[in-house]
Amino acid sequence: KHPSTTIMGQILTLLTCDVFHPLPPPKPRIRLRPKRRFRPFLPLILEVKEEAYREEIDYGECPPAQRQRAHELRRQAAFNAASTPTRRQRPPAVDDAGLHGWAEYRANPTVLFGSDGLREVGVQRIDLPFDAAALEGVAAWLDDEAQSGMGALRPLHRLDTPASLGAWKARFDSLDLGEYDQLRAVADASTEASAQAAAHLKSLRWSVLLIEPNRFFPCHKHPNVEVVYCARGALYENRVLSSALLNEPRKDNADIIDSGFPRFFRVNKHVGGSAFEHPRYSVDQSYTLDEGAVLLVLWSGKHVNLADPDNLMWDPSRCQNPLCTLACPDKTFEALARNSARLSLSIGDLPR
Numbered sequence: 001k002h003p004s005t006t007i008m009g010q011i012l013t014l015l016t017c018d019v020f021h022p023l024p025p026p027k028p029r030i031r032l033r034p035k036r037r038f039r040p041f042l043p044l045i046l047e048v049k050e051e052a053y054r055e056e057i058d059y060g061e062c063p064p065a066q067r068q069r070a071h072e073l074r075r076q077a078a079f080n081a082a083s084t085p086t087r088r089q090r091p092p093a094v095d096d097a098g099l100h101g102w103a104e105y106r107a108n109p110t111v112l113f114g115s116d117g118l119r120e121v122g123v124q125r126i127d128l129p130f131d132a133a134a135l136e137g138v139a140a141w142l143d144d145e146a147q148s149g150m151g152a153l154r155p156l157h158r159l160d161t162p163a164s165l166g167a168w169k170a171r172f173d174s175l176d177l178g179e180y181d182q183l184r185a186v187a188d189a190s191t192e193a194s195a196q197a198a199a200h201l202k203s204l205r206w207s208v209l210l211i212e213p214n215r216f217f218p219c220h221k222h223p224n225v226e227v228v229y230c231a232r233g234a235l236y237e238n239r240v241l242s243s244a245l246l247n248e249p250r251k252d253n254a255d256i257i258d259s260g261f262p263r264f265f266r267v268n269k270h271v272g273g274s275a276f277e278h279p280r281y282s283v284d285q286s287y288t289l290d291e292g293a294v295l296l297v298l299w300s301g302k303h304v305n306l307a308d309p310d311n312l313m314w315d316p317s318r319c320q321n322p323l324c325t326l327a328c329p330d331k332t333f334e335a336l337a338r339n340s341a342r343l344s345l346s347i348g349d350l351p352r
Contacts, residue, residue, distance in 0.1 A: 065287070068336070097233070104152035105118075105150070105153050142231065153210070157230070157272045164273070206296070211235070212288065215288050219238075219313055220285070223280075224280060225299075228270070230272050232292075234272065253306070253307050267324040290328060314337045316338060
């Protein structure tokens with residue numbers, strides 16, 4: 001008989017089947033991951049129509065700005081009463097805090113490339129006909145008074161030096177486009193990302209901003225990257241620390257978002273001869289104090305203004321460095337903010 005028909009044969013069949021001796025599992029098939037499709041570079045560039053530094057803050061809604069503006073009017077009145085019409089001798093070194101230079105410049109502003117002097121908001125913007133990749137050419141132009149003018153505010157801090165150019169490039173390289181020298185060296189980019197970054201660099205423009213002393217501007221978001229060189233004076237900014245919580249497109253004049261963390265912003269003072277950057281979607285409120293400022297900016301020329309109805313950006317308890325020194329009668333950020341909140345001052349009430 002066939003073995004499978006006997007009882008012993010059936011038992012042997014069961015003992016040798018896969019139930020008792022399972023086959024080893026098959027080796028997993030190696031799946032090749034599909035090539036990741038390249039995501040469009042910089043997908044959230046805001047389309048902003050309003051020019052930056054086109055309007056001042058509402059001084060009635062920001063007590064520190066109101067206090068400093070009144071102080072500036074008193075300062076100018078005292079200067080005009082004491083000054084003589086004779087032309088001053090140019091200082092041998094950069095006079096970052098000099099009021100005389102601004103008084104002369106208001107009377108005889110530099111007119112270049114369609115710019116017609118200081119606007120009512122205390123800003124003159126000169127858009128330059130240079131390619132974004134022409135840093136050295138722009139630096140040489142800025143340092144040459146015969147080309148760039150601004151004689152009443154000179155001398156300026158020189159940008160066309162290896163140290164200053166290197167510091168400027170370091171600030172650019174910290175942003176999200178890549179290294180400045182590599183981007184402008186790319187003629188035929190080897191990757192799509194490099195090509196789009198190089199094209200994005202070309203979309204930026206150079207401008208010179210001349211901002212009078214004690215001018216305040218609305219809190220704003222930067223829709224694009226910016227790199228700034230301070231050639232004279234100082235620019236102050238109350239910059240939000242946790243910008244990552246705010247880095248989404250916002251409508252113009254939307255309220256600023258409180259992160260809820262103990263410290264919300266930091267006061268930065270960018271002095272003459274220094275370079276600094278504004279990352280994409282960073283939020284700050286910028287202003288000048290007694291020095292005023294002359295700035296060279298690589299930017300898109302646009303800002304998204306935000307509303308700060310509760311003056312959150314002037315709350316010393318939310319400031320990371322409230323004892324930051326300021327060029328104003330109150331000396332520190334904390335003193336300026338608290339004295340402004342405590343008193344509603346007119347020009348005659350200001351401390352001498």
